Amino acid sequence: MSSEPRTWTVRLGIEFDGTGFRGWQVQPTGRTVQGEIEGALRKLTGADVRIAGAGRTDAGCHAAGQVASAVITTRLSPERLRMALNALLPGDVRIVEAAEADPEFHARFHAMSRAYRYLIVPRPTALRRLFAWVRPLRVGIEDLNRATRPLLGTHDFLAFSKQGGDARDTVCTVTRARWSNRGRVTRFDIVADRFLYTMVRRVVSTTIRAAEGGGGARTIRESLQALDRRAAAPPAPAHGLYLMRVRYPGFGWLPKERIDVVA
């Protein structure tokens, strides 16, 4: 530990259980993940610190691998900082990784893609009730995968965005959209350069509706082309959704130290 505090840019890998939060982003009222971490950094450094998160998740959504950056002034090393933050933070937020980044590194602006996962279980569950959507599926994995295929590539996702969302630009490039089974849990993995508010949850609900309704890929293609929010189904519940990791030039996917906690 050097004796003089130093000003540097930290990148953090963050896991959180979204159950007790009003989402990631600081709100006028209510507990948020960003707020908790900024509060802990204030205690550690004695100064106001603003952190930038790669993905702004809704209330109730979880993260196995959110990435955030901040400029801080401290004499702590990254690893000491990580331990000190975890000692101050409540148990539902854990810093899984801390490293020094380029001074200009910004977790949101420099992210090339984000990976989200959505979990579904077919019957009521006590152990997973806050961590997956209980929804019996009347179609198989291959039907869901076929229905999802038209989402791949660059499209205007206006129909899958939230009314009153703040996105002026609703064009996203989806590079992966894949349904799979793990035991009796169904999971949906999606990667895109960017996501609109509630987009993953609307993609999940609309794909299931299209596959079960028989329209499949054709219905999804029409939903995209409609450019009308009424073409998509109401969003699937927030508590099935996980921000898994974020990709950056040079780094690849972060955080590297992610624990495999999500089915």
Next chain:
Amino acid sequence: MSSEPRTWTVRLGIEFDGTGFRGWQVQPTGRTVQGEIEGALRKLTGADVRIAGAGRTDAGCHAAGQVASAVITTRLSPERLRMALNALLPGDVRIVEAAEADPEFHARFHAMSRAYRYLIVPRPTALRRLFAWVRPLRVGIEDLNRATRPLLGTHDFLAFSKQGGDARDTVCTVTRARWSNRGRVTRFDIVADRFLYTMVRRVVSTTIRAAEGGGGARTIRESLQALDRRAAAPPAPAHGLYLMRVRYPGFGWLPKERIDVVA
């Protein structure tokens, strides 16, 4: 639905999140799983009902597949009863299965074996903090499996029992004891005809200590033979432990409708 209530024996498959309970068994004070289910049955049938559970789990322990039996008087079919119970029960207890059993069926007395699972993650986790023990392991899976081997077979498990536990007979027959990795989660599966209070948690902690200390199987063999509680390590935390399922003559493993919710 017949018009006249009928008296019959129901067997229930039960999943619960143990976080908010003082364990399975009704206590003088505090919320218990047995208490919640008996309360719901009282509301449904208008009478006091006593349910017998196959495994009496400690406070904080979970169950993916507890089995219980009760004699009830109702005009509901087993499946209607299941749905009615789930409508009355809080979300952290779910009836995953209900079926009519032989009038004399008793979930505890007639169980031939119980299967428990224990989960360990190597680093602090927000998402699994209430569902696994955070414990970095300094040995590999094969070291743990070698150390555990002397537990297989019939032994007096006094050293692994709780001081003041109510078991007069401390002999158990272990038919499976297996460590494995699933992603970065380490799991321990154990099957025996019966378990003493805190036995699985003491087996977990003592096996890890023996493997890490280098004594391995020899240390575990000596711990068994010591017939002295000081030979075992303090129990691993309750929140890593799951009652997975219970085996009966004729039925095989129950519940059949178990959801795969535990890594």
